[in-house]
Amino acid sequence: MLELNFVTVAFFVFSLITLGGGWGVVTNKNLFRGTIWLMVSLFGVAGLFLTLSAPFLAAVQILVYIGAIAILFTFAVMLTRSLTNLRERYYRTWVNVLGAGALFLLLVLGVIAPVWIANPDRALPVSDQVVRTVDFGVALASGEGFVLPFEVASLLLTAAMIGAIVIARDADEA
């Protein structure tokens, strides 16, 4: 069954951090504190990447999410008027609970179903090969790799930036 070793302990600790942070986000009435809790949660996700032997993704998670998205969120919150104390109550709680439950069920199904219904004949064996960050770089930029997605990513980022500037400028002038 479950072997209690270093990795397992790390997995449970990081899962706890992720879920605890998520709980903090949805229960906090203060938007800034909510952002901080979100960062705690994402930190846990970074740890989970580590347990999956993906240190590059873990560092990216910290750099992009905690370093940049957190800042962006606070700036965005600051654009609004006084949202630190949400006193308004949201009604129709049952609808929300039902929707959230359905979504959760879908997620659980999505995770479990492939394992449950999987055809062992068609399953691929778990690779023992350690994929390093260098291999990722080679795959991104070499001719037989994923050059097109690489360039499309750049195009997407450019579009995102231009779009944001257009929208922000409109908001500024209004």
Added chain:
Amino acid sequence: MDCVGLCDVLAQAGWDRGLAQFLSLFVGVILVSGLPLVTVIFLIWVERKVAARIQDRLGPNRVGPFGLLQTFADLIKLLIKEDITPAAADRLLYNAAPILSFASVVLIWAVVPFTPYHIGTDLEIGALYFVAVASLGTLAVMTAGWASNNKYALLGAFRVVALLVSYEIPLVFALIVPVLLAGSMSMMDIVHAQAGMWFVFMAPLAMVLFFVSSQAETGRAPFDLIEAESELVAGFNIEYSGMKFGMFFAAEFLHVFTNGILLAVLFFGGWQGPLANEPLIAFVWLGIKGSLLYFVSLWMRNTLPRLRIDQVMRFNWFFLVPLSIVQLLVIAGLVMILKEIGLVPLNAQGHIDLASASFLSMLPMTLVLFFANVLIALPVVQWLRENGRKLRERDEQRTRRAIAANAAGAVGD
């Protein structure tokens, strides 16, 4: 996990293997983190002494020989000083911010290679790790400003965060250059790749960009909008007092020295130098290089006046960012062309290999890259001079007009 050194000794003595591993790691962490902690106490004295000498003062000279014990006196003062938490503050986040600020700087030291054999942990993604960890400091500033619940603190925090995130872009673009040249993000590999030639000779512009933007990241003059005592009282830490203020303070001092060390590792060969096979001598080399770069940073801080925020932002977005992109492209392009010509040392697989290259085999590549950098730098310096002159003339004109208008008004009365 491999069990060597202390772990091996403990395991031989009959300890549990897991416990022995944990203990040896723990001792390693204490050693690696102890170094910056001891250094910071000394740094505060150095910084005050250097600042005093530049400003033609004596600096601390009463407590202990040459005032060396001044920091301990300050420490005792901070320890027994009343610490006021404003009633309106968010207590949890208010207390967490200085802790995060200091921890984010100390954590960088985990990947600093001290000698060829001693490093906290040689992460495969070391260079990305230290950028990611340092970006936590930005979050600490934001949290401090918000949790203080003070208008000046919030305004100061927002300005600083806008500045910090802006200067992180040229910083990372400059960082890509040593990664590209060494072909590795591991800090140890980056140092090894500089065995034949330091990267500063191949990419002087990247070095300057890294230095300038790391100076901005620590919030030192001329970028010290973090403090801006004349406009924002004290910026984001206005409400902090006692030891919590001391932690922000210590984090800043330590960050400046850490940047000196990082610069030495990335561009000045780290522990490389004559007789670097002896760990102690290698360590001294790193210390000397780091301290010299640290001194340049102090020198800059105490010589240059503070810039306005619009000037700082303009300098970044219209100058540093495009320059960092251009120099990265030029270096990447030239390295590839040189490789095709055959002027770059290669290994058996035909990949670039700088770690085992000698000084002479690196020379042609270095010369080409150096002159390419100079060729970029010359027009840039010329442009800077012209732009500076233009801005100054504009300001002069504005002032002259204002004086004239004042004089006319006075006559009218």
Added chain:
Amino acid sequence: MNVLNEWAFVGIFAVLAPVFPILPIVIASILRPKMPNVLKSQTYECGVETIGDTWVQFRVQYYIYGLVFLVFDVEIVFLLPWALAYHQLDLFAFGAGFLFIFLLADALIYAWRKDVLAWK
């Protein structure tokens, strides 16, 4: 599991690093005098009671800086592996990287022309 071994050090470090600043703060809280009063714990602004919410509406400028930074940050995430693998790559890969950076430089130039990056 090789990767996790390297990171065990960082894990212990990350747990221990906050202890260093916490320790002096805790010692200080034992040693220091504690005599708060209403006046002392007022917000330190202008010498009179602070008026209104601290949470005022900020300009959109900050958001633009944050967003441009985010875009560049994500770009760096792609460029670092590219630079990392550069030793094994050929001229084609340089072209790919060049195009990648060039497209983003376009966005930067757009931001310049719209004058959203200058502090106003």
